Amino acid sequence: MKTKKIARLSLLTAIALIIFIIELRIPDLLPIPGAKLGLANIITVYAVYKYNARETILLVITRVILGSLFGGNVSAIMYSMAGAMFCLICMLLIRRIIPLNFIWLSSVIGAILHNTGQILMAILLMRSFAVLSFYPFLIITGTIAGAFTGLCAQYIIKRHIPDKTVEK
Amino acid sequence: MTKSVKVLLVSVLLLFIGSVIAVIIIVRKPKGTYVEIVQNNEIIYSFDLSEEKNRTFRIAGQQGGWNEVRIEDGKISITDADCPDHTCVKAGVLRSENIPIVCLPHKLVIRFADKEQK
Incomplete structure (x- = not known):
């Protein structure tokens, strides 16, 4: 990997972390564990469409680990990681069939899978299916939040920030 | 809008509607104490x-x-x-x-x- 690329990826990770930390300050709107805006995923969606699979996975893993350290909730790392991986793998798979105008859809699917991963992890860790009753709530909140972050990412991607201004 | 996008869009929509129905079923008053x-x-x-x-x-x-x-x-x-x-x-x-x-x-x-x- 070129130095230039490493620098750019770390810059993206830093932006995602800043968004993540600012979002922590926003009080939870709903008393449902796992339901949140996920604004940091704007960067994830952006990376999925601008970088290759390996680089995106690296970026997301770094963000999740550092994010849970900064957020002060390391015990939640299992949930975040399971969600992020589910979401990422699916978004990378459907990247080819989704045109530029439907990136928000890819983000919605990613958000739903993120919640699916979290729920599966919770079932595994708690050895109980009680958390499954949150799933429909999470699908609804995930769809709305995913559409919003997806639209944000879509506008950024379509604007096409030229690489040269960064390289100089 | 390609066919695969339509399929994905419809399935997401169905999932969303399904969840709304599930939420309505879930949010009910408890019978027992x-x-x-x-x-x-x-x-x-x-x-x-x-x-x-x-x-x-x-x-x-x-x-x-x-x-x-x-x-x-x-x-x-x-x-x-x-x-x-x-x-x-x-x-x-x-x-x-x-x-x-x-x-x-x-x-x-x-x-x-x-x-x-x-």
Whole structure:
């Protein structure tokens, strides 16, 4: 990997972390564990469409680990990681069939899978299916939040920030 | 709009509508007043809310940490906890049969249960 690329990826990770930390300050709107805006995923969606699979996975893993350290909730790392991986793998798979105008859809699917991963992890860790009753709530909140972050990412991607201004 | 996008769009839409219906089914008033507190998948307390006196007590987590549970006028809620997210506190009073109060860091669940299970 070129130095230039490493620098750019770390810059993206830093932006995602800043968004993540600012979002922590926003009080939870709903008393449902796992339901949140996920604004940091704007960067994830952006990376999925601008970088290759390996680089995106690296970026997301770094963000999740550092994010849970900064957020002060390391015990939640299992949930975040399971969600992020589910979401990422699916978004990378459907990247080819989704045109530029439907990136928000890819983000919605990613958000739903993120919640699916979290729920599966919770079932595994708690050895109980009680958390499954949150799933429909999470699908609804995930769809709305995913559409919003997806639209944000879509506008950024379509604007096409030229690489040269960064390289100089 | 290609065919695959249409398929994905329709399936997401169906999932969304399905969830809305599921949520409507889930959010219903409880029939019973029998409640159990589960920690690490083991029932540690079980009682009938309508017969309980008003009181507040702490439940210690197995790996440290605690949740403060309050029973008041036949309603149960978690009023305080030392976990960082406080999701269980924000959940408020236990209302629905299908939505338990869950504290993920302490693996604690408060839910309605059938009396027959006793």
